[in-house]
Amino acid sequence: MRGQRAARLPWIILAVALLGGLLVGAAMAPEFVSTPNLDGRYLGPLQAPPMGTDDRGIGLHEYAMQGAAIVVLPAIASGALVMLLATLAGLVRCSGNTTIDGIIQVFSELVGSLPRLVVILVVALLLPQDWKVLLPIGLAWAILAAPGAMDEAATTAGRLGGARFVEALRAHGFSAPRIYLYHVVGLNLRPVIVRQGAEVAMQVVFLEIALSYLAVSQNEPSFTHSDGTYSWATLLYQGYTALLGEELMHAMVFGLLLVAAVAVAAQSVRFAARAR
């Protein structure tokens, strides 16, 4: 047991470090980026630490911090919503309530049949101008991703024995909160729930990057943040111009590093929460 905990420790440290870094970056994000400085354009990370500057002389770290501020809380909220729904599905399967279980299955079948990005674009279209931020879009994505998570959590609970597992623990004298919260959720559903939550949080970040990139590339305002702020997609777009000859390869490198950091953070959370 101690060995397994030790094996999880590096993942826990990595997850905390990466998520902490993102949260600190988000908290320190400036409300607006600096005014353009045309004398300091295209500087590399060594000339203008920590990330260099873009074609207007604005530090790339400002875009990175604003991007973190755009994604961190909506991604965490979306992940939490999926975890909540998956937990409910698992608990319902264990409680043996066939009516609610049936309703959940119908919900899963219907919502799971929708192409997610299509629904997201419809949501983006219908949202009033003032609400066009990542949070409602992220939550909509979480609901669309929930059927998979709920199905897996319910299957895991079913594999435990469902209502019979709860009955057996009751016979041992355990209280209902201890059975459901500790034995079912804490010990058995945790790896599934945390993995699904981490994956959805990561997907929401990638969704923001994708939607913002598409908007930036067409010179249109993004659905996910206000016009005055910049997403990580700005770094990637500048990096894309580097592939076409602009001196902004450092923007591409840092953009990709941020994407990789999110992917690694999600995987670290997943490994940190795996079953004993």
Add this chain to the structure above:
Amino acid sequence: MAALALPFLVPAVITGVLWILPGDPASIICPPSICSGTEELAARWGLDKGPVSFYFTWLGNAATLEFGNSWRVAQGYPVYDLLAESLPTTAVLCVLAMLPMMAGATAAALGWIPRRLDALWQALGLVPAVILALVCAAIVQINYGALSHDGWPGMLRVLFGALVLGVADGALAGAIVGTRSTLEEELKQRYVQIAVLRGESVLSNTLPNVLPSLIGQFRARVLHVMSGAVIVEVVLGIPGLGELLWEGTLQQDFGVVLTAAFAFALLSAALLLIQALCEIGVATHVRRAPRGVVGAS
């Protein structure tokens, strides 16, 4: 049931949301700050007659393939024509995108892909579609120019798009690992071990039993590809249904978006129906003794 409900449910949900949101539906569709003629729009679309009237009128028109005209993406052009022009490209893209996944799933089922490569597929699957699409777009643009959309460069864009959809966001990894794990679970069943002892082929015994699950996974992958087509088409400049939907969303063209969403719902419903028919076919096959299985004498 979902297959039958989906084409009715999607417009119903959109209608419901439109009326639940605070403010006048016509102003939501066409915000006065960026769009003029809100009242005319409300009258033309029946938005002033309440949600039920709007829903049934729209559905009735949709049944006769009358989706109205686009008012911003291609002003005055029938939405049906826009749809008919873009659908074949998206269909080709999705079919081509399924090829790497089907190849991966088949190779995994036949045991041709070693398990130690799983980490590689999974790492590859962590790359978001937008990043891969961006690299592919740069390759095309560097070699053929930004406006290269016809002939071979246009085809190359579609091929790259299919490759991105077939590999990114865990598509290939899911096909390989999902198929293998489904088959491995089945191999633990006693009947397979008995079949092996009887000298029968493992695959011919297990395949009919795992097919419903594999068909379900396959449908989910097609759906995933359809969804991802939006990003890939826009980044690579492929004129498909996804790009049409994106343009409609950006330019607040409600008619185009509602119709494109309805088209996606119909495609998804068709996939569910095909899945159900395949499952019925497999169940019928399983009821009869499969060929190659030695009967008890």
